[in-house]
Amino acid sequence: MPQNEHIELHRKRHGYRLDHHEKKRKKESREVHERSHKARKLIGLKAKLYHKQRHAEKIQMKKTIKMHEQRRTKQKSDDKTPEGAVPAYLLDREGQSRAKVLSNMIKQKRKEKAGKWEVPLPKVRAQGETEVLKVLRTGKRQKKAWKRMVTKVCFVGDGFTRKPPKYERFIRPMGLRFKKAHVTHPELKATFCLPILGVKKNPSSPLYTSLGVITKGTVVEVNVSELGLVTQGGKVIWGKYAQVTNNPENDGCINAVLLV
Amino acid sequence: SIIQNDRKTHITIETLSFFLCSFYLVFSLQEFIDITLSKTQRKTPTVVHKHYQIHRIRHFYMRKVKFTQQNYHDRLTQILTDFPKLDDIHPFYADLMNVLYDKDHYKLALGQINIAKNLIDNVAKDYVRLMKYGDSLYRCKQLKRAALGRMCTILKRQKSSLEYLEQVRQHLSRLPSIDPNTRTLLLCGYPNVGKSSFINKVTRADVDVQPYAFTTKSLFVGHMDYRYLRWQVVDTPGILDHPLEERNTIEMQAITALAHLRAAVLYVMDSSEQCGHTLQEQLMLFNSIRPLFANKPLIVVANKCDVKKISELSEENQKIFADLSADGIPVIETSTLTEEGVMQVKTEACDQLLAHRVNNKMKGKKVHDVLNRLHLAMPMKRDEKARPAFIPEGALLRRKAMEVDAPKRKLCIFLFLIPEVWEGHNIADYIDPSIMKKLEDLEKEEELKEAAGEYDSDEESEDEEMQEIRVLAKQIREKKYLMVVESKEKDVHGPRMPRTATKVERKKLEKEMGNLGLDMDNKDDVSRRSRSVTKKRKREASAPPTSKTRSQSASRPPRDQSGLRDAKMVKKTKKMMKNSQKGMNREARKGEADRHIFDLKPKHLLAGKRKSGTTDRR
Numbered sequence: 001m002p003q004n005e006h007i008e009l010h011r012k013r014h015g016y017r018l019d020h021h022e023k024k025r026k027k028e029s030r031e032v033h034e035r036s037h038k039a040r041k042l043i044g045l046k047a048k049l050y051h052k053q054r055h056a057e058k059i060q061m062k063k064t065i066k067m068h069e070q071r072r073t074k075q076k077s078d079d080k081t082p083e084g085a086v087p088a089y090l091l092d093r094e095g096q097s098r099a100k101v102l103s104n105m106i107k108q109k110r111k112e113k114a115g116k117w118e119v120p121l122p123k124v125r126a127q128g129e130t131e132v133l134k135v136l137r138t139g140k141r142q143k144k145a146w147k148r149m150v151t152k153v154c155f156v157g158d159g160f161t162r163k164p165p166k167y168e169r170f171i172r173p174m175g176l177r178f179k180k181a182h183v184t185h186p187e188l189k190a191t192f193c194l195p196i197l198g199v200k201k202n203p204s205s206p207l208y209t210s211l212g213v214i215t216k217g218t219v220v221e222v223n224v225s226e227l228g229l230v231t232q233g234g235k236v237i238w239g240k241y242a243q244v245t246n247n248p249e250n251d252g253c254i255n256a257v258l259l260v
Numbered sequence: 261s262i263i264q265n266d267r268k269t270h271i272t273i274e275t276l277s278f279f280l281c282s283f284y285l286v287f288s289l290q291e292f293i294d295i296t297l298s299k300t301q302r303k304t305p306t307v308v309h310k311h312y313q314i315h316r317i318r319h320f321y322m323r324k325v326k327f328t329q330q331n332y333h334d335r336l337t338q339i340l341t342d343f344p345k346l347d348d349i350h351p352f353y354a355d356l357m358n359v360l361y362d363k364d365h366y367k368l369a370l371g372q373i374n375i376a377k378n379l380i381d382n383v384a385k386d387y388v389r390l391m392k393y394g395d396s397l398y399r400c401k402q403l404k405r406a407a408l409g410r411m412c413t414i415l416k417r418q419k420s421s422l423e424y425l426e427q428v429r430q431h432l433s434r435l436p437s438i439d440p441n442t443r444t445l446l447l448c449g450y451p452n453v454g455k456s457s458f459i460n461k462v463t464r465a466d467v468d469v470q471p472y473a474f475t476t477k478s479l480f481v482g483h484m485d486y487r488y489l490r491w492q493v494v495d496t497p498g499i500l501d502h503p504l505e506e507r508n509t510i511e512m513q514a515i516t517a518l519a520h521l522r523a524a525v526l527y528v529m530d531s532s533e534q535c536g537h538t539l540q541e542q543l544m545l546f547n548s549i550r551p552l553f554a555n556k557p558l559i560v561v562a563n564k565c566d567v568k569k570i571s572e573l574s575e576e577n578q579k580i581f582a583d584l585s586a587d588g589i590p591v592i593e594t595s596t597l598t599e600e601g602v603m604q605v606k607t608e609a610c611d612q613l614l615a616h617r618v619n620n621k622m623k624g625k626k627v628h629d630v631l632n633r634l635h636l637a638m639p640m641k642r643d644e645k646a647r648p649a650f651i652p653e654g655a656l657l658r659r660k661a662m663e664v665d666a667p668k669r670k671l672c673i674f675l676f677l678i679p680e681v682w683e684g685h686n687i688a689d690y691i692d693p694s695i696m697k698k699l700e701d702l703e704k705e706e707e708l709k710e711a712a713g714e715y716d717s718d719e720e721s722e723d724e725e726m727q728e729i730r731v732l733a734k735q736i737r738e739k740k741y742l743m744v745v746e747s748k749e750k751d752v753h754g755p756r757m758p759r760t761a762t763k764v765e766r767k768k769l770e771k772e773m774g775n776l777g778l779d780m781d782n783k784d785d786v787s788r789r790s791r792s793v794t795k796k797r798k799r800e801a802s803a804p805p806t807s808k809t810r811s812q813s814a815s816r817p818p819r820d821q822s823g824l825r826d827a828k829m830v831k832k833t834k835k836m837m838k839n840s841q842k843g844m845n846r847e848a849r850k851g852e853a854d855r856h857i858f859d860l861k862p863k864h865l866l867a868g869k870r871k872s873g874t875t876d877r878r
Contacts, residue, residue, distance in 0.1 A: 001468060002478045004434040009466075045301065134395070151395060175389045250402035252390050 119243050120186075120257050124217030127152070127204045132213060136171065147171060153178050153248035155196050155212040155220070170211055178214070181254040183222050183242045196254075197221040197239055214254060218244045222256070283342035283433075286426040287335075289419040293412050296331045300324055300408070306869060310397050317397050321404040322388050328408055329384035332415065336377040339425065343370060352440045352520035356479075359512040361428050369421040379414045383407060436481040443617065444492040444523035445609050448514060448549070450542055451498025452535035453528045454563040456480070457596035459495040462606055464681060467495055473536070474498060477510050479517055485684060486610045494521065501545040518549065524557040524613035526605065531577075531593070532567035539577045557612035558589050561605055566595035603688060661709060 001008055017023075042050055086093075111118075133148040149171040156177055162168055184191045200219040202208035214220065225238040242256035287295065304327050308320045346354045346363060357366065387407035394400040438444075447455040451473035459465055463482025468475050480495040496514035499507075507515065518525070529542045546560075562570055562581065570581055570593055581591050590608055594601035621627055678687060692698065709715065774780045824830050844851060848858070 002434050003436045003465070003467075003480045151393060173393065176393055247402075249390075249393075250399055251406045252387055252403055253406070 119217075119219065119259060121217050121243055121245065124203050124215075127208075127215055129205075132204070132208065132215070133170070149173065150176065150211060150213055151249070152176070153214045153254065155179070155199050155214055157198065157212075172211065176249070178248065178254055181220060181222055181242065181244070181256045183224075183256045183258050185227070185258050186260065192226060194222040194224060194226060197223050200241060214244055214248055216244055216247050219259070220244060220254075220256060222258075224258070283429065284338060286339055286422055286429055288426065289416060289422055292335070292422070293415060296328060296335070297408065297412070299331060300328045302869075303327065308397065312397075314395060317400055318391055318394055321394075321400040322391050324404055325384055325387055325391070325407045328411060329380055332380050332411060333377055336373055336380075339373055340370060340377070343425065343429070350440050350520075352438070352516065355516045355520060356435070356513065357432075359509055359516055360431065365424065366428065369424050372418055372421045373425070376414050376418050380411045383410045383414065436479055438479065438481050438494060438517075438521070439492060440521055442492055443489065443610075443613055444494055444521050445526055445606075445613070446494050446496065446517060446521060446523040447526050447528055448496050448499060448518060449528035450500070450530065450535050450537050450545060451475075453498070453530040453542075454596050455495050455498070455528050458526075458528065458561070458563070458594070458602065458605075459493050461596050461599060461602050461680070463493050465493070465495070474510065479513055484606075486606065487614075491610060492523075494523065499545065499549065501541060501548060515549075515552070518552045522556065524559065524609045524616070525553050526559050526561050526609055527553075528561045528563050530564050531562045531570060531573060532564040534564060534567065539573075539580055543580050557609065557616050559605060559609050559612070560584050560589055560591045562591060562593045564595060564597075565593040565601065566598045569593065599688070603686075658714075661712065661714070662705060 134151050135145050136147040136149050138144045153176050154172045180193050183194045198221050199212045202218045222242050224240045229237040241259045244256045246255040248254045304324050391403050456467040456469050456476050459482050463484045465482030467480050476497045482493045484491050497510045499511050499514050585591050592605045
């Protein structure tokens with residue numbers, strides 16, 4: 001025993017107090033009452049937090065109890081029918097599994113022609129101009145109102161330079177410019193932080209597309225070289241489309257789902 | 261490197277300070293997050309409405325984000341500064357911590373905490389910047405929620421680091437405080453040879469002694485005194501004989517202590533081989549760790565000699581010990597059970613270490629600073645005449661009367677239970693076999709001296725005057741004592757008034773003066789009276805004024821009794837006065853016109869949030 005452990009040393013040499021075990025037992029049994037008192041008398045935020053935590057505890061307890069019970073009782077084992085199992089009178093027929101193999105390129109061409117893409121969020125709320133663009137008053141008497149400031153998150157390219165301030169109509173503030181997006185691969189269920197290459201389409205208006213405004217539902221092109229995807233021909237894929245799934249101006253980050 | 265520094269004492273304090281002061285505990289992850297978030301909720305304003313001006317709303321939410329970030333930052337910085345940096349502490353402790361906690365893991369954990377701290381700062385900065393563009397309450401609120409959530413997520417990844425650091429902190433605070441720079445004796449050897457018994461005998465440390473090996477699992481420290489100096493004795497866990505790479509944590513602690521502490525090494529061997537290892541094995545271990553004994557005074561302790569003495573051993577085993585002595589290493593037989601030889605080992609080791617340390621200091625550079633300032637002056641001989649010390653005759657005679665030279669010592673000898681250590685001193689140092697005889701001799705001397713008149717006070721040297729003074733002094737003392745007793749008996753209720761407040765009766769005054777010896781015969785003599793009265797007596801022309809003043813001064817009643825007939829009325833008026841004053845006193849007012857309010861805005865009424873449970877009143 002290390003030299004500083006005075007409590008343990010004393011216990012080893014002199015044993016416990018005469019009423020130690022009794023006291024301990026009673027304290028533990030009193031805990032039940034205290035817990036119930038707390039659960040009844042707490043109010044406000046503390047109560048909410050406490051009830052939430054207690055609820056989680058109870059769920060765990062119930063699970064373990066159920067597990068213990070399962071071990072004791074005997075249950076009918078239901079064997080799942082295996083895949084492709086067929087009733088006796090159909091045994092003669094062969095199962096037909098049709099696999100249409102069309103090359104990826106043809107698929108893409110068809111989609112482009114139709115102008116329709118399969119996206120996770122087909123419909124999004126349209127954002128009005130007053131919402132997205134804020135009027136900035138200029139001039140000696142603050143009467144001119146031709147400038148607009150973008151209030152949503154936007155993307156500007158690498159080589160972007162502002163127009164001379166006297167002539168720029170749309171102001172995209174630096175604090176709202178984002179370069180990276182958190183992109184989720186829907187099949188891998190993994191999220192990556194990938195740089196944005198450009199804004200493909202903003203569903204609300206082509207004006208926003210040209211400005212690079214990113215709102216919910218915007219289709220954005222991202223640099224996927226990190227994922228290491230390769231085409232059938234052996235070429236490395238380094239750009240893919242992704243659709244934004246959150247409101248970036250409220251969350252401070254762009255979350256998107258990769259369009260495979 | 262640090263030891264050679266000039267600020268040696270300062271470094272000593274630094275190395276031990278983090279053991280001496282207990283640093284804050286490292287929260288577990290859940291607690292940490294809960295505490296910080298609930299603190300944010302309590303310590304920042306909670307109410308905000310949609311219709312407030314937008315800058316006010318922004319400021320409200322920005323404050324919350326910054327507050328949370330500040331709390332996390334502070335707490336994590338405190339963790340980083342509390343834990344010692346392995347490069348800054350004494351190499352002994354650095355090595356010990358490496359052995360116990362794994363240097364890499366330790367540094368990694370602290371590094372992760374640092375990273376988390378920086379990330380949290382960045383998150384807060386980004387979101388505060390974003391919030392400046394927030395144009396609605398909803399947007400600002402969502403941003404604040406996102407910011408706090410991200411900070412907590414960053415911290416969630418540090419869960420294992422925090423747990424590890426908490427365990428390290430707990431263990432670190434329990435390490436014994438070994439000063440690496442002071443005089444130290446280090447005990448080493450195989451397990452079960454008797455190292456812990458030795459330290460129990462020599463110091464007050466209560467180390468566990470058990471028959472199984474590896475009872476001692478960590479370093480233990482004890483302190484003892486020798487030659488008015490404090491010595492540290494360090495007990496190590498036993499070392500087995502295998503190469504360094506195969507050693508486990510417990511043995512590595514012993515090796516670390518051996519490697520870094522500049523101490524006198526006591527290699528303990530078991531001559532009776534009761535520890536389970538033969539003497540040959542013990543010798544092999546000795547040889548294998550011999551490189552660690554370089555530059556250190558070394559003593560081989562042959563323990564358990566009550567079971568088997570060296571002379572009873574076989575030839576080869578005796579040769580082992582002979583070889584060691586021939587090498588210049590003192591071999592001392594001890595038995596911690598019967599305590600023979602323990603003291604000898606102690607004194608030998610301490611002397612050797614002291615000599616070693618003094619030698620080293622003399623070789624060093626700092627010695628010259630001290631030596632240059634010391635100078636022992638011997639008077640030069642003028643001529644060849646011998647001038648020995650001079651002792652007056654009276655002193656010589658007295659010296660002869662006192663034959664015994666033994667200093668008086670308080671000895672409490674219980675008949676069968678003599679404690680080993682009493683009040684920090686080893687009783688073994690003071691025990692003398694012929695103590696009773698010496699006591700008798702001493703008592704006889706005292707009787708002789710008393711009979712010879714040694715202790716009689718010299719009364720002939722005093723003259724008449726001194727004796728008179730002594731008698732007077734005695735009288736004065738008696739009188740004072742009587743007065744004190746009298747005044748205590750008086751039993752005064754209420755405040756004690758000074759002597760001048762009460763009137764002194766004439767009779768009493770006469771009596772007292774008479775007691776003191778003053779002549780009271782001509783009491784009414786003019787020359788005796790006070791000045792004012794005698795003067796007034798002489799001026800007979802102005803008799804009426806004198807009589808008036810005299811009568812006034814004599815018979816004017818005090819102001820609180822004027823206008824009242826008798827004592828009963830006096831009492832009643834007093835009561836009335838007090839009753840009317842009670843109300844004012846209760847309100848802490850001086851009178852009716854006192855309208856001062858001491859505390860216009862009491863804090864307990866006007867500060868704090870209106871929490872649930874107290875909203876029905878303010």
